[in-house]
Amino acid sequence: MHLLKDLIDLILPPVCYICKRRLKSEENIICNDCYSRIRLLSPPYCERCGRPLPTPDIKVCNTCIIERHPCSYIRGISPYDGIAEHLIILLKYNGKIGTAKILGRLMIQAILKEEIYRNCNVILPVPLHTTRTRERGYNQAELLGKELSVELNIPLVSDALIRVRATPSQTKLPSEERATNVKDAFVVNKQRIELIKDKTVLLVDDVLTTGATLNECARTLLKGDVKEVLGIVSVIA
Numbered sequence: 001m002h003l004l005k006d007l008i009d010l011i012l013p014p015v016c017y018i019c020k021r022r023l024k025s026e027e028n029i030i031c032n033d034c035y036s037r038i039r040l041l042s043p044p045y046c047e048r049c050g051r052p053l054p055t056p057d058i059k060v061c062n063t064c065i066i067e068r069h070p071c072s073y074i075r076g077i078s079p080y081d082g083i084a085e086h087l088i089i090l091l092k093y094n095g096k097i098g099t100a101k102i103l104g105r106l107m108i109q110a111i112l113k114e115e116i117y118r119n120c121n122v123i124l125p126v127p128l129h130t131t132r133t134r135e136r137g138y139n140q141a142e143l144l145g146k147e148l149s150v151e152l153n154i155p156l157v158s159d160a161l162i163r164v165r166a167t168p169s170q171t172k173l174p175s176e177e178r179a180t181n182v183k184d185a186f187v188v189n190k191q192r193i194e195l196i197k198d199k200t201v202l203l204v205d206d207v208l209t210t211g212a213t214l215n216e217c218a219r220t221l222l223k224g225d226v227k228e229v230l231g232i233v234s235v236i237a
Contacts, residue, residue, distance in 0.1 A: 016029075016030045016031040016034055017029055017030050017086075017087075017090055017096055017098070017099060018030050018031070018034040018083060018086055018087075019031060019033070019034055021033075028098075028101070029098045029099060029101060029102050030083075030087075030099075030102060034083055035083075035102070037082065037083050038078055038082070038083045038084050038087075038106065039078055039079060039081065039082050039083070039084065040077060040078055040106070041075075041076055041077060041078060041079060041236065043056065044056040044058065046059075046060055046061040046064055047059050047060055048060055048061070048064040048069065048072070048073065048074070049061060049063065049064050049069065049074045049208075049211055050074045050075045050076050050208070050233075050236060051063075051236060052079070052236075063211075069211065069215050069218070070215050070218040070219040070222055070229065071203065071211070071214045071215050071217075071218035071229050071230070071231045072218075072228055072229060072230060073116055073230045073231065074208060074211065074214060074230070074231035074232070074233065075110055075111075075114060075231070075232055075233075076110075076208055076232075076233045076234065076235055076236035077103070077106040077107055077109075077110050077233075077234055077235070078106070078234065078235050078236075079235065079236060079237075080207065080235040080236065080237035084103075084234065084235050085235070087099045087102060087103055087234075088103075088206055088207060088234060088235055091103070091140050091143070091206065092136075092140050092206065095137070097138060097140075097143055100140065100143035100144050100146075100147055101147060103144060103147075103206075103234040104143075104144050104146075104147025104148060104151075105147070106234075107144065107147070107148060107204075107232055107233075107234060108147070108148060108151045108152065110232070111148070111152065111202075111232060116230065117202065117230060117232075119200045119228070119230075120152075120154055120200050120201065120202040120230060121154070121155075121199040121200050121201070122154065122155055122156075122157055122160075122195065122196055122199045122200075122201055122202070123145050123148055123149050123152075123154050123155065123156045123157070123201075123202045123204060124145070124156075124157055124158075124160055124161055124196070124201050124202070124203050124204065124217075124221070125139060125141035125142040125144065125145040125156070125158055125203075125204045125205070126141045126161075126203065126204065126205040126213055126214065126217055127139065127141075127158075127159075127161050127162055127163040127186065128141075128163060129163045129164075129165065129166040129167070130163075131166050132166065139158075140206050141204050141205045141206055142156075142158050144204050144205075144206060144234065145158070145204040148202070148204060148232070154202065155195075157192055157195050157196065159189055159192060160188065160189050160192040160193075160195060160196050161186055161187075161188060161189065161217060161220065161221065162186065162187050162188075162189050163185055163186055164185065164186065164187050165184070165185040167181050167182055167185050178209070178210045178212035178213075179210070179212040179215075179216070181212070182212055182213050182216045183216060185216060186216060186217055186220040187220065188220060188221065188223070188224035193224055193225070196221065196224065196226050197224070197225045197226070198225060198226075198227050199226060199227055200226075200227050200228045200229075200230065201221055201226050201227075201228070201229045201230070202230055202231075202232060203217055203218060203221075203229050203230065203231045203232070204231075204232055204233075205231070205232075205233045205234075206233060206234045206235070207233060207234065207235050207236075207237055208231070208233040208235070208236045208237065209237045214231045214233070217229070218231070
């Protein structure tokens with residue numbers, strides 16, 4: 001197998017997904033230069049949803065002050081721009097599933113810095129509807145969840161939450177319509193309920209925009225006797 005890979009690499013040397021430069025032997029998926037240019041989120045950000053704040057004097061954003069979110073804690077690793085945006089587009093729309101390893105690695109680093117995540121017992125990806133999964137061939141949130149599960153040694157339960165309505169893409173909707181779009185779009189899989197009952201769930205997704213999808217998932221899970229839902233995403237738009 002290694003000989004075959006070496007032969008393929010000799011004929012078609014791997015290149016960086018972003019800049020297309022030939023990768024060095026110690027590099028994987030993207031080059032070290034592109035990796036170093038991923039802009040990471042840093043404080044100050046909202047203590048609830050993780051959105052950047054203009055000053056450290058503010059602890060919670062206006063949205064979280066006004067609304068009571070069922071997803072009690074959310075963090076993202078990067079704003080939706082630059083290298084991180086390219087990685088998300090490659091993952092979601094270009095079949096480049098290897099980018100999940102890069103994003104997953106950064107999500108793990110963020111999780112390990114936050115004490116609250118130590119309480120998580122199980123990892124759940126935000127589900128796609130079966131029609132979307134067939135079209136894409138995979139669920140990008142599940143790929144990210146697998147990376148987290150292996151490194152954090154927390155079980156991944158991919159089918160505990162089911163998407164029962166094929167809703168239009170959130171990216172095409174104005175913010176005020178997104179909560180309505182995903183309302184009642186998810187149900188708890190009764191055959192998996194014992195795996196999540198009374199557990200603290202780490203809910204994984206790729207992009208946070210308004211938070212409507214994560215919060216609707218969290219609302220559904222809490223109705224299914226989950227103890228608490230914490231969120232982690234790759235980027236915050």
